Amino acid sequence: MLEIAIKGSKNYWSWIIFLLLVMGAGFIVYIDQFMNGLMITGMSRDVSWGFYIANFTFLVGVAAGGVMVVIPYYLHNYEKFHRITILGEFLAVAALVMCLLFIIVDLGQPTRALNVLLYPSPKSMLFYDMLVLNGYLFLNIVIGWKVLEAERNQVEPPFWTKPLIYLSIPFAIGIHTVTAYLYCGLPGRGYWLTAILAPRFLASAFAAGPAFLIILCYLIRKFTKFDPGWEAMQTLAKIVCWAIIANLFFFLCEVFTVYYSNIPGHKAHLTYLLFGYHGYHALVPWMWTGLILMFTGAIFLVIPQFRNNKTLLPFTCAMIFFGAWIDKGLGMISGGFVPSPLHHVTEYAPTKPEIMITLAVYATGFLVLTLLYKLATQVKEEVRG
Template sequence: MIEKTLKGKPAYWIWLAILGTFIAIGWACYFRQYVFGLGLTGMSRDVSWGLYISQFTFLVGVAAGGLMLVLPYYIHNYKAFGRITILGEFLAISALVMCLMFIMADLGQPLRGLNVIFHPTPQSMLFWDMCVLWGYLLLNVLCGWVILTAERKQVPPPKWIYFFVAISIPFAVSIHTVTAMLYCGLPGRHFWLSAIIAPRFLASAFAAGPSLILLACLVMRKYAHFDAGKEAIQKMTTIIMYAVIINTFFFLLEFFVGYYSEVPGHIHSLEYLFFGLEHDGHVYNNLVPFMWTAALFNFTGLGILAYMKIAKVFDYRLVGTAATLIFLALWADKGLGFVFAGFVPNPLEEVTEYIPTLNELGITLGIWATGFFLLTLLYKIAVGIEHEVEA
């Protein structure tokens, strides 16, 4: 099947070349970081996790989001998702590869990474996160590959694979639940110490993952003669819409708890994210523009989707716009705000702001490019097989 990646139109090769350039830049930046240490990033003693861990957190959600295609198709036998379920599985693979790369980029001693296996520590949530991330990655590789091979041979997939498809469903939930538990079990960090973190993560994941798949479908419809089908697209917009509503609801609950209880620890981080946190006569607010933009995108995207449902209109441009806005909003929420604001203020109620460095951005972009490179190859294979079967 891999041979499908070797033939393509110029646009395909240009796209891969662009991604390849970013990957090369990423490696060059990583080399610098590897030689000097993580001091080349904007992270500090106070904000000890930055873009790498926040991207990791967001991408775990993107990976888990594929569940929203797998579940209706395999469990509820929703046939319209037949063509695109494989896209969900392949997205999960790329997203998880990015997650693992972000973790490696964040380690101070990457060569000692295997210590997590040599000295397994079940009381650490990071240990479990490693288990479920690798588990989900391998499950998706297995299921995706076996089912696609069967499709190519135009035979039904072997029965045993459904066992693995079935266990991949709780695994998808577990990867984001355990990732939430990395944060919500820490006693000194009020912003994270909330039982709604895991549900919120899942809700935003079930919007962000399908949004990205939807965008990929729109791109492939235009450039790769691959039509997911109107019904499938419409159903995905419904799923995204409800997931965004639930996520927004959960987020607003955090606001209520903070501002109604007026417990300072519950307010500080929200204050920092949305209004700027005053401390010793200085207002710290470098995330405020991102968060309000995200809020605007979130509600605009939601409005577009709701409009399409209520007015019973369907327009690919509207779908694309809404999916883009929602994906960006959820990225700002979880891929920026959630992690950074947890460190503000620090346990001594001092404030340090985090601004990523260029080198750090280079590595981050490089890893994203690697993920999209892999995603492009996998989707090329999936679409190639579809075309082969149809021909």
């Protein structure tokens, strides 16, 4: 099936080459980081995780979001999703590849990464995160590939894919729950120490993932002959709508608890993000932008006229996607570290090399996504045409 990926139009190849160039540029910067250490990043003693882990967290969500097409199709036999299920699964694969790369580039000693397997530590949440992330990646590759292959050969997928598909559902929930547990089990970090963190992560995941999938559907319609189906996209939009509303609701719950209880250790972080703290407010404009984007997006999706508007929908989805990225990426990670447990304020901003490496990881993910989507759409065109 892979041969499909090496036959493409001029546009296809230009896009691939562009991605390879970004990857190459980022790789050169990464060599510098590999040789000289994480000093080239904006991270510090007080803010010890930054852009890499922020994007990792966000992308775990995008990966988990894929399950929002799997559940309706496989559990509820919602036929409209037949055409896009594979897109959800392959999106998860690409997102997970990026997640794993972000972890690797964030390590101080990447050559020792396998120590996690050599000295398994069942008390550490990172151990479980590694298990579920790799498990979910494996499941999606196998399921996506086998189902697509079967479709191409016009036969039923092998019987053993069914149990794997059902297994992938708890795994999807699992990857984001465990990722939330990385943060919310730490004493002394008031912003993360909240039981609603995992549900909030899932809500924003189920908004950001499907929102991105809708945008991808638009791109597929534009660049290929395969039509994912407007009705499927509409259903996705409804899923995004409820998920983003849940996310905003959870955020408001957080705001209420923090401000009404008035406990300084918990309040400081949210105050830093929303209004600035002791004269430091680098993230305030970002946070408000994120909130406004998510809020406006939610309104546009609730009102049927706006949701059904074919021109507006991709923009609404983009708003929600970026809003969630700011909320969960920048805000969640930096917000947890500022102020520090000693109440010192050290602000964080990614450096240029850090951004370059991040872009290269994204380029790698998009390369994987492009190749997989090329396979999927071509096979679907063949079968139909």
